[in-house]
Every structure is written in structure tokens, then in C-alpha cells.
Amino acid sequence: MALEVDITKKLDGFFMHMQFRAEREIFAILGASGCGKSMTLKCIAGIEKPDEGRIVLDGKVLFDSEKKINLPPQKRKVGYMFQDYALFPHMNVVQNIEAGMGKRPDRSRTESLIRQFQLEGLEKKIPGQLSGGQKQRVAMARMLAAEPELILLDEPFSALDTYLKWQLEQEMYKHLKEAGKPVIFVSHNRDEVYRLCDTVSCMNRGKMEVMEPLKEFFQNPKTRTAAILSGCKNISAAERVDAHTLRAVDWGVTLHVKEREIADDIRAVGIRAHFLATVERPGEENVFPVNESEIWEDPFEWNISFRKNAECSWLQWKIAKTDWSPEMGIPKELYLKEEDILLLTNS
Known part of the structure; x- marks a missing residue:
């Protein structure tokens, strides 16, 4: 049927x-x-x-x-x-x-x-x-x-x-x-x-x-649209630099995807707020500077809004209260695994 x-x-x-x-x-x-x-x-x-x-x-x-x-x-x-x-x-x-x-x-x-x-x-x-x-x-x-x-x-x-x-x-x-x-x-x-x-x-x-x-x-x-409806909190306009590099225009950062090829018609890039993490080692790629930040508290997690500078858009980082607290201090940088970068080819 x-x-x-x-x-x-x-x-x-x-x-x-x-x-x-x-x-x-x-x-x-x-x-x-x-x-x-x-x-x-x-x-x-x-x-x-x-x-x-x-x-x-x-x-x-x-x-x-x-x-x-x-x-x-x-x-x-x-x-x-x-x-x-x-x-x-x-x-x-x-x-x-x-x-x-x-x-x-x-x-x-x-x-x-x-x-x-x-x-x-x-x-x-x-x-x-x-x-x-x-x-x-x-x-x-x-x-x-x-x-x-x-x-x-x-x-x-x-x-x-x-x-x-x-x-x-x-x-x-x-x-x-x-x-x-x-x-x-x-x-x-x-x-x-x-x-x-x-x-x-x-x-x-x-x-x-x-x-x-x-x-x-x-x-x-x-x-x-699909990214927004699926719950993605962070979306930026994107410009293709080469087959494995793009510029996230709104956030002022360059992102690399070595295992995938970036299509010519890419229009945006998305990041889920839960997938951001503290930098594990120096020289990590796909790093986001945290120069300005604000903290918002939910019942079971922290929401940290951050951006590179006043000319850039805010991003959202969500983290469970069991994994982080304000007493630990706001990280200076956050990073994202390349497999967690959403390449959006249609705006």
C-alpha cells in the first residue's frame, strides 16, 4: 500500500x-x-x-x-x-x-x-x-x-x-x-x-x-532549512576556498574537511551546539576563538554564547553540568571534529 x-x-x-x-x-x-x-x-x-x-x-x-x-x-x-x-x-x-x-x-x-x-x-x-x-x-x-x-x-x-x-x-x-x-x-x-x-x-x-x-x-x-529544522543552533554563510577548505563568513574562521570534498555550490555551514569541545592539543584544526562570551543556565546544562569579535556572529556551545561548570573558566578556544561539520549546499 x-x-x-x-x-x-x-x-x-x-x-x-x-x-x-x-x-x-x-x-x-x-x-x-x-x-x-x-x-x-x-x-x-x-x-x-x-x-x-x-x-x-x-x-x-x-x-x-x-x-x-x-x-x-x-x-x-x-x-x-x-x-x-x-x-x-x-x-x-x-x-x-x-x-x-x-x-x-x-x-x-x-x-x-x-x-x-x-x-x-x-x-x-x-x-x-x-x-x-x-x-x-x-x-x-x-x-x-x-x-x-x-x-x-x-x-x-x-x-x-x-x-x-x-x-x-x-x-x-x-x-x-x-x-x-x-x-x-x-x-x-x-x-x-x-x-x-x-x-x-x-x-x-x-x-x-x-x-x-x-x-x-x-x-x-x-x-x-533542513539543518534548522533538525535542531542545528549554529549556521553561517560559507565560501569555498578549495576542495577541502571553506570560510565560515559569519564566524570569521576557516574550516578544513580532509575526508570530504566541498561542492562548488556550498552556501552555508552548520555546527551542532553539543558537538563543540575544548581543544585537546595545540595546533588543532577547526578551532574557534572565544574572545567574548556569555553564560546561560538551563536545568541540566550550560549554554555558552561566544564569538571571535564584535564583527562576528555569536555561536552557541551546550555542555552538561556534569562535564563543566563556570568555576572551571571559559575556554579560550573550542574545536570541532571535521566529521561534525555540516556542509549545506542549498540555502
Whole structure:
């Protein structure tokens, strides 16, 4: 079973073109707010109509602009879970779940879903009487009650606090794997994506810049947008000096990568804040002078902002409190292993 999408749509301020194929997996669309993520889901679900293109689910054409095919949402067999869950406020838990079953709800299936999602004792409650986590479980149960062939999740954890989010992520992951359906998971939260997804795409102003397996996306982002979305704190414009040397313009330093070749179209360089380290030996390459610095304290680590001089941009160094304390003094230099330098070829 697979979903194939190749659509275009004019949005406010930019032109959206989404082209991808998702198999029986959890496929993430990671992007900043307003980049077209939710619009993509709405087009797949049939809530919005693309200007042109084609959407096919398991061989069934849902939309084809040339053939003038545009199936209504109820005929697409697509389950859509909105950010706010969109439960019917006047219906209780049972009624909300059975709303996904059509005109002849199966009570035994309802009871099975209530047990599966641990909603026992809440059957007669309406959404206004439920917690955020309970609402999410009801929404998930209602979606699966319709036996969809494709599941669309639009930032399903955005309304939850951190502790509850962690619990419900684990629950949702289990249910999604058991369902065995293609899942399109929209988010701007890289941690959610890393814990839940198999494949990651990076969306920027309506375009899919990158589509890669999860680990490759986070270990080696290819573009400036991908690096930012994957959590990279330090990014500088870059100028290629030669095949193994580049100039980080914003930081005023020269970096060397002996084991890789720098492409002619490099535009930026990235450094993860946790990968910086104190210099181990004199003459180390890829060294960053620390001439100005500020210290910020988090619960479990220190954040040190530093720069070479007033003409350079600040960098961020994160280090665990178990490994360093201000009493040890700010290092005069920090360095980075060459394999930890992110070469970004598209801005």
C-alpha cells in the first residue's frame, strides 16, 4: 500500500508543489508554520482542491486534474486527525467514536476501541469534560473506527504539556504500528519526528527540499532549512576556498574537511551546539576563538554564547553540568571534529 502525491496549488505569497511517495510507514513532513504542511494534508483528504496534479492511494485515484477526478472526502478512506481534534462538542465519547462508522455503527467495535484506548468510564462524557490526553485518544479512536486506508496527523501533540505528550507519543506509536497503514505526520517539532517517524521530508515555502530516511536526515542535513529544522543552533554563510577548505563568513574562521570534498555550490555551514569541545592539543584544526562570551543556565546544562569579535556572529556551545561548570573558566578556544561539520549546499 502506498500514497503517491504530485500536486500544485497557489497559496498566499508562494506556490506550493508537493511531490512524494509514502509506503506503509510513518512519513514526516517537517516544516515551519505557514510553509504549506496542513494544506498538503487537506488536499490529500479532499478538504481542499489542488490547482493541478494527481493523488493516488493504493492504486485508487483520489484526484486527477487532467481526468477531472476529485473524490469527496467521504469516499477517500482517509483518516484525518486535526490539531484541535475536532470532536463534536454535543456528543459523548461513544457517539464521537461511532460518528466515524457511518449510519450503522458496530457497538462491539466501539467497545473494543474504548478498551484499546483506555476510555472505560468516560463513555458518557462530552469533550468539554475531558482532558487534553483523553480528547486525543477519543479522536484517534474515532479515526480508526472508520477503518481508513491512510492516516493523516496534523501536529497531534501541539496542545499537550510536555509530560502528557511523552506518554501519548508512546501510545500513539503503538496504535499506528498496529494499524499497519501509511501515516503522514505533519509537525514542526523535530523531537516528535525523531521518536515516531521512519522517513522525513523537509518543507520550505511550499517545496519539499529533502526526503530521506530518519537517521540520515538528522545526521547529515543537506540544506540550511533542513539543518534548522533538525535542531542545528549554529549556521553561517560559507565560501569555498578549495576542495577541502571553506570560510565560515559569519564566524570569521576557516574550516578544513580532509575526508570530504566541498561542492562548488556550498552556501552555508552548520555546527551542532553539543558537538563543540575544548581543544585537546595545540595546533588543532577547526578551532574557534572565544574572545567574548556569555553564560546561560538551563536545568541540566550550560549554554555558552561566544564569538571571535564584535564583527562576528555569536555561536552557541551546550555542555552538561556534569562535564563543566563556570568555576572551571571559559575556554579560550573550542574545536570541532571535521566529521561534525555540516556542509549545506542549498540555502
